[in-house]
Amino acid sequence: MTLTSLWPALAAGGPAQLLPARQQMALTLGFHIILVPFGVAFTFLMLLANYRGIRHRDGDAMLLAERWSMVAAVLFAVGAVSGTVLSFELGLLWPRLMGRFGAAYGIPFAVEGIFFFLEAIFVAIYIYGWRRLRPWPHFWTGVPVPLAGVGGTLSVVAANGWMNLPGGFSLVNGQVADVRPLAVFFNRAFWYESIHMLLAAYIVAGFMIAGVYAAGMLKGRRDRYHRVGFLIPFVVAALVMPAQIFVGDVMAREVFHKEPAKFAAIEALPTTGDHVPETLGGILTSNGQVRYGLRLPSGASLLAGFSPSTRIRGLDAIPAEVRPRPELVSAVHLSFDVMVGSAFLLLGLALWFALVWWRRRDLPRSRWFFRCAAVSGLLAVVALETGWVVTEVGRQPWTVVGLLLTRDAVTTSGNIWLFFAGTMVLYAAIGVATVLVLRLLRRRWRAVGLAEAQVPYGPEQPEQPAAREVGSR
């Protein structure tokens, strides 16, 4: 996630803190965003398994729900604290963003606070409620968690959308005045950005979890427990995938209309014109030429306006002093291509599954399907990260488009390199520890085996273990 490290030229013209501050933000946001889908969407999958477990007396699903809640507990804790760091960084790294625009930009975060509260409260009740709460009440204590996840995602992304298309206030002598809170929250980038991220959370969580069980099935663990563990997350992610492609397509056109500079970077388009080809891959060189790319004639014009004669504004339409450097344009362009490419690969995997299921009502038999499924979660994370590179790097050199340059938003105090170094060490340790702890859980559960595993709500429902036999055959 330290993509910006490849382009030290970024710091040109800004204070010494600019480069490390951007690195730090990229690292911590890139780290945190991987955990977000687990609070927002994984908890939904967990409740699906729990529902199935109670409703259909499915012991496998019940056991999965309980184990998933333990995984969610670890990831939610790391997500909560790494999210807190981002709040601090808004002030520590970007004080002139907050100082000048906090009165408007802060509002969506205040709304998010409520959802974070609800999420933290009910996630705890749910995770710690397995032993003593009765099955249905326990299930219902979990329901607010994914709902709060939706609200939280919409709120935080509302703030991000506001940076791309600021609105809902006026500037009087450089001061924020005449704030219209609803217009701040429901800014012109709000709907497409927030829904895109929400769906992304479900895709990442779904494919990640499905991938774990796909890997298990490749190693020969093809029992019902693994089937259910694979099917619930995979089906959810596969259902969301086409919707995401549709939303992404609509969104690209919205960006074309509303954020022309970002669109020019996405398309790596040096000069304004019509019949613009869609360039796949390639980089923008310093003399303004696109090299190594594969060009589809009039592709970009067709996608943006349904007609080859659609005129697309190029980088030359951006005033030279705020025109993004070619290296940044290449980063945005390639990230976009990687994101879209990954999304179509995932869609292909979903269609593969759908076709086989439609014809045979069963999982594909091919080992290649499970190999692909095993890495689908990583591919989804790649799409998530590159998507954030597109929106964040694609906004440069602005922090608040048209109003605040990143080099003017950054702090001018302190040695951010030290802070960055400390953060890197800490995050590396925590990243490694998180993986180790999750592997430890897996090893422990595997050692317990399915036959001896204690099904949740066991003591209260003596008939439950009967369902267990299905899983242990």
Add this chain to the structure above:
Amino acid sequence: MTNFIAVVLFAGVVLYAVFGGADFGAGFWDLTAGGAEPGRHPRELIDHSLGPVWEANHVWLIYCLVILWTAFPGAFAAIMTTLYVPLGLAALGIVLRGSGFAFRKVVVRTAEQRVAGAAFAASSVITPFFFGTVAGGIASGRVPAEGGGDPLRSWLNPTSALGGALAVVVCAYLAAVFLTGDAHARGAGGLEAWFRRRALLAAGAAGALALGGIAILDSDAHRLFERLLGPALPLVIVSALSGGAALVLLRRAAPRLTRVLAVIAVATVVAGWGVAQYPYLLGTHLRIGQAAAPTPTLVALTVVFGAAVALVIPSLALLYVLQQRGQLESTS
């Protein structure tokens, strides 16, 4: 309107000090509980008591941050560009603490538990210390309104030292009182006595620090000193009285009442700081009214606050009630 939002903000500070503080304090006792064998039972109780609630309690910090930067953006930027050293360290401490706690619950080998536990416990002491120094820097007027104040002397000064030390001790006191009650509820007599002794110790230390603090504030933050003994005096007296009463009751084992008294003791002393500082947000150079965001922003925050009261308070109550009734237990 601006005063109302300032109260809403400060209420968050008080609630974070009380609930977040009790969780930090538990880390203090975790750190000082000794080796793996003698410390096993106290640590088990700490795990059991903190597990379900620490994340919810932690959100009060986020609440304070979002209200501060939305309602008083300039002051937020000023604090952040001055006190960035302790705040940056506190942010990293929070990460270490939360992850360490979550990991310790999962790992089983003593060596691994020790590493995760040490991370949790040490950062539970360091983090409130840094927050205390931040409070001291703000209270003693060392944050200029335009920001960029002295990066070292703003938090390496007598009032900050007092704030940091007091924060650690007060957190430890709260935690010991809470955990005495939890041990009582579980019928663990030995453990109850173990934490009761520590509550008394921490209370003594807090009292001594508070007395010594009078001299420090008199010389280092004179306005704060005068106002604490002026308009804020009733709060200071209530704090001292309920703190003392809690100690007496602690011996008689009346956990619920003791807890309420300990909470009052801490809440009133933090509120006393707020009253003493009024009507200034920073030192004596930035008034609350001058620092406030435009009115529509404050109205929006009031609406959000109303929604929070309607949604969050009952949910928190549910969480605490379920926990107190022993309905929340770790599955592992």
